[in-house]
Amino acid sequence: MTTQALRINGERLWAALMELAQIGATPKGGVCRLALTELDRQGRDLVLGWAREAGMTVTVDQIGNAFMRRPGRNNDLPPVMTGSHIDTQPTGGKFDGNYGVLAGLEVVRTLNDRGIETEAPIEVAFWTNEEGSRFVPVMMGSGVFAKAFTLEHAYAAKDTEGLTVKAELEKIGYIGSEVPGTHPIGSYFETHIEQGPVLEDHDITIGVVTGVLGIKWYDCTVTGMEAHAGPTPMALRKDALQVAAQLMQEVVAVAHRHPPDGKGHGRGTVGMVQVHPNSRNVIPGRVKFSIDLRNSSDDLVEAMDADIRASAERLATASGLAIQIDLVSHYPAQPFHADCIKAVAKAATDLGYSQMPVVSGAGHDAVYMARLAPTGMIFIPCKDGISHNEIEDAKPAHLEAGCNVLLHAMLAQAKVVPA
Numbered sequence: 001m002t003t004q005a006l007r008i009n010g011e012r013l014w015a016a017l018m019e020l021a022q023i024g025a026t027p028k029g030g031v032c033r034l035a036l037t038e039l040d041r042q043g044r045d046l047v048l049g050w051a052r053e054a055g056m057t058v059t060v061d062q063i064g065n066a067f068m069r070r071p072g073r074n075n076d077l078p079p080v081m082t083g084s085h086i087d088t089q090p091t092g093g094k095f096d097g098n099y100g101v102l103a104g105l106e107v108v109r110t111l112n113d114r115g116i117e118t119e120a121p122i123e124v125a126f127w128t129n130e131e132g133s134r135f136v137p138v139m140m141g142s143g144v145f146a147k148a149f150t151l152e153h154a155y156a157a158k159d160t161e162g163l164t165v166k167a168e169l170e171k172i173g174y175i176g177s178e179v180p181g182t183h184p185i186g187s188y189f190e191t192h193i194e195q196g197p198v199l200e201d202h203d204i205t206i207g208v209v210t211g212v213l214g215i216k217w218y219d220c221t222v223t224g225m226e227a228h229a230g231p232t233p234m235a236l237r238k239d240a241l242q243v244a245a246q247l248m249q250e251v252v253a254v255a256h257r258h259p260p261d262g263k264g265h266g267r268g269t270v271g272m273v274q275v276h277p278n279s280r281n282v283i284p285g286r287v288k289f290s291i292d293l294r295n296s297s298d299d300l301v302e303a304m305d306a307d308i309r310a311s312a313e314r315l316a317t318a319s320g321l322a323i324q325i326d327l328v329s330h331y332p333a334q335p336f337h338a339d340c341i342k343a344v345a346k347a348a349t350d351l352g353y354s355q356m357p358v359v360s361g362a363g364h365d366a367v368y369m370a371r372l373a374p375t376g377m378i379f380i381p382c383k384d385g386i387s388h389n390e391i392e393d394a395k396p397a398h399l400e401a402g403c404n405v406l407l408h409a410m411l412a413q414a415k416v417v418p419a
Contacts, residue, residue: 003116003408003411003416004350006110006114006116006407006408006411007110007404007407008106008107008109008110008400008403008404008407009106009109009110009113010396010397010399010400010403012106012109013102013103013106013399013400013403014396014399014400016050016102016105016106017094017095017098017099017102017399018094019046020043020046020047020086020094020098020102021094021098023039023042023043023046024039024043024088026091026390028091028390028391029094029390029391030088030091030092030093030094030389030390030391030392031088031092031093031094031098031390032088032089032090032091032092033086033087033088033092034087034088034090034131034133034134035087035128035129035130035131035133035134035135035140036064036087036128036129036134036135036165036168036169036171036172036174037134037168037172038172040086040087040172041172041173041174043086044066044086044126044172044174047066047068047086047101047102047105047126048066048068050105051068051105051108051124054070054105054108054109054112055070055112056068056069056070056108056124057069057071059176059178059183060174060175060176060177060178061145061176061177061178061179061180061182061183062151062175062176062177062178062179062180063128063140063141063144063145063151063154063165063169063180064128064141064169064174064175064176065125065126065127065128065141065142065144065145065176065180065183066125066126066174066176067081067123067124067125067183068104068105068108068123068124068125069121069122069123070108070111070112070118070121070122070123071121072117072118072119072120072121072122072414072417073117073118073119073417074119074120075121077119077120077121077186078120078184078185078186078373079120079121079122079123079184079185079186079414080118080120080121080122080123080186080187080189080410080413080414081122081123081124081125081185081186081187081188081189081369081373082100082103082104082107082122082123082124082125082188082189082190082191082406082410083100083101083104083123083124083125083126083127083188083190083365084097084098084099084100084101084126084127084130084190084191084192084364084365085097085098085100085101085126085127085128085129085130085131085141085365086098086101086126087128087129087130087131087133087134088131088133089131089133089388090133091388091389091390092131092388092389092390092392093387093388093389093390093391093392093393094392094393095193095382095387095392095393095394095399096192096193096195096387096388096392097126097130097131097192099191099192099193099394099399099402100190100191100192101124101125101126103191103399103402103403103406104124104125104191104406105124106403107122107124107403107406107407107410108122108124110407115419116416116417117416117417118411118414118415118416118417119414119415119416119417120186120413120414120415121414122410122414123185127139127140127141127142127145127365128140128141128169128174129141129165130142130364130365134159135154135157135158135159135165136157137149137154137157138363139363139364139365139367139368140154140157140165141180141365142365142367142368142369143368144180144181145180145181145183145368145372146181146368146369146371146372147181148368148371151180155169181372185369185372185373186373186374186413187337187339187340187373187374187375187376187413188340188366188369188370188372188373188374188375188376189340189343189344189375189376189377189378189406189409189410190364190365190366190369190375190376190377190378191377191378191380191402191403191405191406192364192377192378192379192380193379193380193381193382193387193392193394194207194358194379194380194381194382194385195362195382195385195387195388196361196362196385196387197384197385198358198385199356199358199379199380199381200381200382200383200384200385201385202356203354204354204355204356204381205348205353205354205355205380205381205398205401206344206348206353206354206355206356206378206379206380206401206402206405207355207356207357207358207378207379207380208341208344208345208348208355208356208357208358208378208379209336209341209344209357209358209359209360209376209377209378209379210296210335210336210341210357210358210359211296211333211334211335211336211359211360212333212334212336212359212360212361212362212363212364212366212367213265213267213294213295213296213333213359213360213361214294214295214296214297214298214300214301214330214331214332214333214334215292215293215294215301215329215330215331216291216292216293216294216301216304216305216327216329216330216331217290217291217292217327217328217329217330218290218291218292218293218325218326218327218328219288219289219290219291219325219326219328220244220247220288220289220290220291220312220323220324220325220326221286221287221288221323221324221326222240222241222243222244222247222286222287222288222321222322222323223240223285223286223321223322223323223324224237224238224239224240224243224283224284224285224286224321225238225283225285226276226277226282226283226284226285227282227283227285228281228282228283229280229281229282229283230281232283237283238283238285238319238320238321239283239284240284240285240286240287240321241275241284241287243287243315243319243321243323244273244287244289246315247308247311247312247315247323248270248273248289250308250311250312250315251268251269251270251291251293251308252268252270253268254266254268254293254304254307254308254311255267255268255293255304256268257307258295258300258303258304260359263300264295264296264297264300265294265295265296265359265361266293266294266295266300266304267292267293267294267295267361268291268292268293268294268304268308269291269292270289270290270291270292271290271292272289272290273287273288273289273290274287274288274289275287276288291308291325293305293308294361295333296333296359297333297335298332298333300333301333308325309325312325331363331367334367334370334371335370336366336370336375336376336377337370337374337375337376339374340374340375340376340409340413341376343376343409343412343413344376344377344378344405344409346408346409346412347404347405347406347407347408347409347412348405350408351401351404351405351408353401353404353405358379360377360379364377376409378402378405378406378409379402380394380398380399380401380402381394381395381398382394383395
């Protein structure tokens with residue numbers, strides 16, 4: 001068999017996904033396997049057991065990131081790596097994160113089946129606490145690895161019961177000896193369900209991910225004056241909610257002014273609103289709400305920032321009410337490496353799968369890996385675009401397709417040793 005004809009075992013991949021999904025299975029068909037719980041330990045043990053059965057060596061670092069290595073002919077070369085996470089949301093699904101890890105394992109199993117040797121080693125990783133549902137920050141393991149924040153900062157993070165990351169890592173036996181970030185990476189690929197509706201809407205099998213959207217989060221406060229809803233005429237009101245509502249509409253409008261047209265991928269969301277005093281017969285005197293702006297480049301996010309601030313200034317002048325916008329968090333846009341994007345696209349083409357370029361609106365461990373090594377991502381459709389939900393679903397044929405693309409993209413980087 002030539003490597004061009006090489007395909008993974010889709011039934012084996014599906015079986016592995018379903019077996020892992022039994023650890024923390026929920027009555028509605030989802031998974032609750034929070035980071036650093038006993039269930040997380042069981043999931044880690046299962047995956048690492050499979051890796052050892054496949055002849056892989058295992059290394060764990062001090063934040064609990066695990067690296068499963070299949071040697072190459074030249075083990076001095078940095079490995080071609082793939083991976084994701086196996087922790088879930090409290091009402092998570094079977095595929096978010098888990099697919100990326102088990103797809104990597106299936107790549108190795110397929111190479112073993114065919115006796116194929118690669119020049120560079122191949123590694124599969126799972127990263128600690130990607131979801132951030134029990135401990136913050138999100139993408140903790142990969143963030144410590146990439147030195148986005150310190151190991152000490154991560155260790156000190158507490159859950160709602162006051163338990164720390166370090167104590168829980170010790171409890172489940174997953175504090176390794178390797179210093180995070182010292183593990184070499186030649187290139188990195190991550191396969192994932194899209195977690196959105198674009199691929200399904202276009203009836204496309206493979207999303208060639210070009211990068212991850214930059215994000216700015218704000219708290220916006222509009223200040224007016226409370227007054228009785230009955231005696232106060234409309235013309236004499238200082239209604240903070242009415243002004244806030246206009247600015248909320250502008251958040252959506254600014255995203256529409258940056259459509260997904262090849263130049264940008266604008267997103268604008270108001271997800272949280274607090275009205276004071278929140279009484280039926282009182283004109284609101286203060287409204288605080290969140291603003292979430294996203295786009296595919298930092299320049300475009302800055303343009304949206306300037307746009308929404310200009311809208312706020314116009315509304316403040318017209319209404320006489322004070323409007324304050326405070327930046328509370330900023331995540332820069334992360335483009336992926338051209339060589340990895342091309343490898344994914346070429347693999348999809350060679351395998352005959354429909355494809356389209358997409359951007360990721362959600363964060364992934366690949367965001368931090370892209371700071372360290374050439375990185376790319378592969379998306380497949382998920383049913384109705386739903387994720388972070390127990391009803392999250394994906395078709396076996398799509399899961400198989402994404403794993404086949406991963407296989408060939410990784411082989412393009414790791415290089416097959418001629419038989």
